Amino acid sequence: MKKSLGIDIGGTKICYGIVDENGNIISEVKKKSTPKSSQEICDTLKSIIDENYNEIDVIGLSSAGAVNMQNTRVVSSTPNLPCGYNEIDFSTLSDKKVFVENDANCAVVAEYRVGAGKGFNTVLMITLGTGIGGGVVSDGRLFRGAKGNALEVGSMKIFADKRQKCTCGRYDCWESYASGTGLKNCAISGVKEYAEFKTSILNNKTTDEITTYDIIEGVQKNDAFCLRVFNQWVDYIFVGLVSLTDIFNPDCIVISGGMCNYIDTKSLEERINKESVVTDVTVRIAQTENCAGMVGAALLALE
Numbered sequence: 479m480k481k482s483l484g485i486d487i488g489g490t491k492i493c494y495g496i497v498d499e500n501g502n503i504i505s506e507v508k509k510k511s512t513p514k515s516s517q518e519i520c521d522t523l524k525s526i527i528d529e530n531y532n533e534i535d536v537i538g539l540s541s542a543g544a545v546n547m548q549n550t551r552v553v554s555s556t557p558n559l560p561c562g563y564n565e566i567d568f569s570t571l572s573d574k575k576v577f578v579e580n581d582a583n584c585a586v587v588a589e590y591r592v593g594a595g596k597g598f599n600t601v602l603m604i605t606l607g608t609g610i611g612g613g614v615v616s617d618g619r620l621f622r623g624a625k626g627n628a629l630e631v632g633s634m635k636i637f638a639d640k641r642q643k644c645t646c647g648r649y650d651c652w653e654s655y656a657s658g659t660g661l662k663n664c665a666i667s668g669v670k671e672y673a674e675f676k677t678s679i680l681n682n683k684t685t686d687e688i689t690t691y692d693i694i695e696g697v698q699k700n701d702a703f704c705l706r707v708f709n710q711w712v713d714y715i716f717v718g719l720v721s722l723t724d725i726f727n728p729d730c731i732v733i734s735g736g737m738c739n740y741i742d743t744k745s746l747e748e749r750i751n752k753e754s755v756v757t758d759v760t761v762r763i764a765q766t767e768n769c770a771g772m773v774g775a776a777l778l779a780l781e
């Protein structure tokens with residue numbers, strides 16, 4: 479059985495391990511801090527490959543950013559990675575095959591093969607973080623689009639009348655409403671609009687001080703304001719997922735990210751199936767979490 483070295487290049491940590499053709503992690507998973515320059519990142523990747531060279535057939539890398547069609551370079555800007563990162567040709571790092579793919583795409587492959595989407599035909603995955611990442615695998619194949627940039631779902635517009643500026647500079651991107659940043663934005667507008675704020679446990683805080691953690695804590699304490707903000711946020715997630723369901727006809731939607739554990743997936747699933755014209759979809763929480771990028775990249779390199 480062939481073996482692949484999966485390497486997940488994150489903004490703070492590089493995480494790696496050996497994965498077999500079935501998606502099993504068959505070595506210890508190790509971590510290194512992500513260096514501050516692109517040259518040092520290359521050197522670190524080379525030393526990781528050297529360390530495992532004799533045991534592996536191919537190398538799969540998971541990275542933030544859009545990846546070219548040849549899966550050799552990251553071509554878009556990557557705010558958490560150093561300048562010069564876009565110039566790295568990853569295929570030159572080893573004489574063995576080196577394959578790079580976007581982290582959200584790697585994650586959906588991992589969930590489809592060994593995680594919450596295993597056994598389904600078409601899996602749509604969304605990751606709720608500071609932004610929203612997305613990916614689709616259908617009939618065993620990753621959907622990449624013409625230039626490898628498909629499923630930039632976070633930038634999907636949900637209003638046309640410039641209600642809220644997004645961190646990307648455009649207006650009304652889905653991620654400015656339905657990501658972690660979106661939850662915070664829901665709280666900011668809620669402070670102005672919801673009468674419940676007057677009696678909320680957060681009413682001694684300014685909008686700048688309220689964190690997503692405060693909202694989650696308030697939800698757990700049944701605070702009426704926090705519940706209303708949280709439900710508004712879930713409504714925004716729902717709106718985007720209904721559209722994506724109608725477009726991709728998934729039989730499984732996998733949601734990942736730190737906050738997804740607070741979402742009632744059963745009720746979200748019922749709402750999507752009621753509103754969408756294509757049914758039935760199952761909504762699940764991701765299972766591979768921290769290793770998703772590493773496992774997905776390793777499996778894609780083996781294809």
Ligand SMILES: [Zn+2]
Pocket residue numbers: 632633644645646647648651653654
């Ligand atoms: Zn945006």
